[in-house]
Structure formats: C-alpha cells, structure tokens
Amino acid sequence: MTEGNFVDYVKIYVASGNGGKGSVHLHREKYITKGGPDGGDGGRGGHVILRGNPNLWTLFHLKFKKHVRAGHGAHGSKSRSTGADGEDMYIDVPLGTVVRDTETNNILFEITDEGEERIIAQGGKGGLGNWHFKSSTNQTPRYAQPGLPLEEKHVTLELKVLADVGLVGFPNAGKSTLLSVITSAKPKIADYEFTTLKPNLGIVEYRDFQTFVMADIPGIIEGAAEGKGLGHYFLRHIERNSVLLFLIPADADDIKKQYDILLDELRRYNPEMLDKERLIAISKSDMLDDELKAELKEELDNELPIPYLFISSVAQQGIQPLKDALWKMLND
Template identity: 55%
Template sequence: MKFVDYVTITVRSGKGGAGAVSFRRARFQPKGGPDGGDGGDGGSVLIEADPHLYTLLDLRYNRHHFAENGQPGSGANRKGRDGKDIVLRVPVGTVVRDTNTGEFIGEVVAPGERVVLAQGGRGGRGNAFFKSSTRQTPRFAQPGEPGREREVTLELKLLADVGLVGFPNAGKSTLLATLSAARPKVADYPFTTLEPALGVVSVEAYASFVMADLPGLIEGAHEGKGLGVRFLKHIERNAVLLFVLPVTSEDPAAEYRALLGELEAFNPALLGKPRVVALSKIDLLPPGEREHRAAGVRAALPDALPVFPISAVAGLGLEPLRRALWEQVRAVREAGVTG
C-alpha cells in the first residue's frame, strides 16, 4: 500500500431547505392559520480519526466531497429532511488547513475524534414560526442558509512513541524489523526508506510502544533537500527520539551534532524531546573494541545521553536499548505529554 501523507480536496456542505408558506385548510376550518414547516439542515462534511488507517491514499483518488442539501418544509408543520453528512475517515494524527488561507481548521489525535470541515446550512423557518398575536397570517418564510465550499489540505503527521533519526543507511530499518513485526525495506544502499514505517515493540506481557522508521536525513533537510520537510514533520509527533549512529562513521559525534542541527533549524521545540543514542553495526568491530568505541562516542557527545552499542543483524545489545526506550516512553506517558 502506497504511503500518502499529503492531499488536497474540495468539500462542500449542503444548503438548508427553505421554510414553507402554508395555511391549514380543513372542512370546518377554512382559515385555520399558518402551518408551514421548517426546512431541513444541510449536511456537513467532517473527518474522523480511524486507528486502522495509516495513509491518506483513499482521498488522493477521490478529491470532491459534496454533502446533501436539506429538503424544504411543507404544510401541516412538516419539517424538511436534513441532508446527510459526509464523514471522511482519516488516520490518527491528521491535520487540516484551509488551502487558500493557510488557516488551521483542526486535527484528530485520538480514535473517533472528529473535525468539521464545512458546516451545513441551517434550514429556513416556515411561516408557522412567525405567527404571533399581532401577526395572524404571515405570508412569508425564511430561505435556507447556503452551504460552504472550500479547498482543504490534509497532512498526516505520524503519531509514534519512538522515532528513529539518522542519516541514510544507518541501520534504522533493520533495527525496526528486529525489534518489531514491521517489515520495512532493508538494503545495503542509502535511501531504502522512502516512506515511514511503523512497528509495535513489545516490552513485557502487557507493555509495548510504537516505533517509527522515518526516511533518512541529509544535511540541508530543513531547507527541503532530499526528503526534507516530509521527513522532519513526522518527527514532530514522536515522543522520544532514537538517534542511530553507525559505528562505521568517521565521527559519530559529529554526525549526531549535524542531525541535531537539522532538527533545531526545522523546529527548535524538537530539542526538548527525550533522546537516546544507538551506536549501530558493532558486529563489524572485533569484540574487544566495541565497548571502547562506545565509550569514546559517549565522551564526545555534547549531551550526557545514554549510548547503547548494538547490532540489529547479530542481535547484540538490543534488550538494554529496548528497556531504556520503554523507560523514556513510560515517563512521557505518565507526564501526560503528547508528541
């Protein structure tokens, strides 16, 4: 299934039905008075968060969504039928903005949460509503309110507990595939991950967290280079950041600083998220050099961060890393902080 995280659609709510002008005419009541009913409300267009969806693909191929108009009222105080709403199901973490003005309309961050994109027009009042002691036979009614048409942009920002951050070919996809049941594309060349992938990492019987493998960063990503902002926007919704630095790098600490600089340039608030460092591919080093190399990286990092030497291929050091990530995720959850 193709991952689609950005789409523009046109929505239009239904117009309200007109109120009726009617007078009761019965056999023994030739002047029975006004009995025109109200018009029905127009249908609205909404989005609803569906936890079983992970992409906006369906909306890419169906970009026009017009709700039903309300029906006019009629005599005998009969109200017109309301127009049917249109509910578009989208993944959790979808943000909606007005395409033309950039106005923030809303976002859905919990399953079942809804946001109205275009409110249906209200139905007009029938003439029965306007009857009073001084106005016995009103011969007018309200027209229904018009619907609203607008172009909106939906953008998906992945909600995950842990986001993997690293340059291309750092070993992020292999790590996700090893810790979870996810099967992202894995190969020995850069940019194998072109689309985000999610996996559930189990910690104990009833504890787990969601990990996101995101496309690799390159320097200048905050300016749109490489996959640029498409990658960085997903990091905004990750609660904990796991920096993956390959042991084969000439200077892992410099690589970490470069990654941190890209995040800060895109959104300084990202630096406030908890961080963990994984020194990957340690199976490429002799056993005696692994901890020495990890200690050197720890000492060179600008922050006092935990560094875990790991090898996803050989299964080395994964359990301590899993536990450390779980402790960070649990602390964020207990503090009530969202991505």
C-alpha cells in the same frame, strides 16, 4: 502494507448541504377557508465531519475520493412540518491527522483521539416558515426565509505518525534493518540511500507481553528543515514520537558531528522536538573489534551529551539492552 499504499498527504474538496427553504402555506381544509399561516421550517443542510479512527494507519482510502459532499436539507411543508435534515458525511481519518486550509495553509485543527469528531464544513441552516412571521398586524404573511447556503472549501490532510519511538538518522544508517530485527515489520532494505521513502511502523515485543510502537522515519539530510529533499514530509512524522532514537553507523567519519547535524535539523524545524527524550544507538558495531570499541567509547564518553549504546542489527548484538533502555525512557 506496501510502501505505495502508505499515503500521508491528500488534498480534498468538501461541501456541506444547503439549508431547506421555509414554506409559505396557509391552512386550508373543509369548513376552514381562511386558516392562518402554517408553513414549516426548512431542514438543516448536512455537515461534513472528520472522525478519528484508530483502525486506520494511512490516508490511502482518500487517495481516489477527492470530492466529498453532504446532503441538502429538505424544504418545509404545510402543517408546520419541518423538512428533513440533509445527510451528514463522515470522513474517517487516522489519529494524528492535521487539517489545513489549502488556500491559506493555516492549520484548522488536529484529530488525535479515538472517536473525536470535528465539523469541517457546516451545513446551511434551514429557513423559517411563514407561521413564524404572523402578528396582530400581519395575520397572513406570504413570505418565508430561504435556507442558508452550503459551505465549501479545499482542505489538505497531513498524517503525523503516532509512535512511541522514532528512528532518526541519515540515509542508509541501518534504521530499516533495526526495525526488521526488533519488530515483525518487513521494510524494504537495500544498500543505497533513500531506500525508505515512507515511514514504517512496527510493534516491539518487550518482556511480560508488553509492547511499544517504533517508527522508521525516512533518512534526514542536511538542509531538511528548509525543505531540502523531502525534508518537511519526513520531519513532521517525528513530531508525534515520545522518544527519539538517533541511529548513527559506527563507520561514520565523526559520530558527534552527525548527531549535531541531525539535532540541528530537528531544532530548526520545530524547537519543541528538543524537549523529547533522546538516545543514540551506534549501529553496525559488529565491524569494530574490542580494541577499537574501547577507543571509540572513551572518545564518545567525553563528546556525547546523552546516553548511547553499541548495537548490531545483523549480528543481533545489543538489541535487548536497547529495548530495556527505550522501555525505561518511555515509562519513567
């Protein structure tokens, strides 16, 4: 999937259908000139329904479909015939889609399960026909209920990527390179910051044909939690990951400081992210000789509060131990 086709944020207008009118009808046939009221009820207006579809990965199919309208309910008719219900409109969305009211920005609900259906705009109820209103004192009512009006709203759909492992790091830390080596994904790779602007997903093949999903999240910068850069767009994709893999290059000025900044951005965006399992991978470690690596290891043993590994995506060093560590964290 090309980067331009990964759409994770759309605004759409939805409108349900009007309820059908109840019928005002008096029964008439041969030899029955003054039959009682027999006007039928109006049909229900169609709903607009969101449905979870595990085969979708993005909201691209909604990029050019900004208006969704359900069908109107049909009016009631004679012989107590109820009008047909309006056609429901289904909108398939990927799992992990958050639905917000565009005007208030309040979260309405989230779609997380396969086949889960949630009504986003309720169809109007059909009106009652005049036969409901007959009584001993009013045997020929000449009125019926109108159908209830449609419901319309503007909603924002946001996708939070569902993955087992999320790659977290500063721009140009080597996240896309690692994903391209450890999975079959083909993310864009270049030697400048913010090469990745959309999340990339890849399936990691482990031992005995077992797999897990890894997500390459665009680089985080200091201040991302306040929305600096495209912080909020990037950070929301990390919320769904079970394990966070912090990728910090071996040539960083201060590895512990970089980890603290990244962790602080996650904490300020959503403190619940700190409850996730975490692992640090020191990337580009093929640039270190044995002596430098030993010095750095001694320093990091005292500084880093969580486990860490030395890896090199280009030289294919430490890749299998990394897979083993991630698999153990996901399944313990």
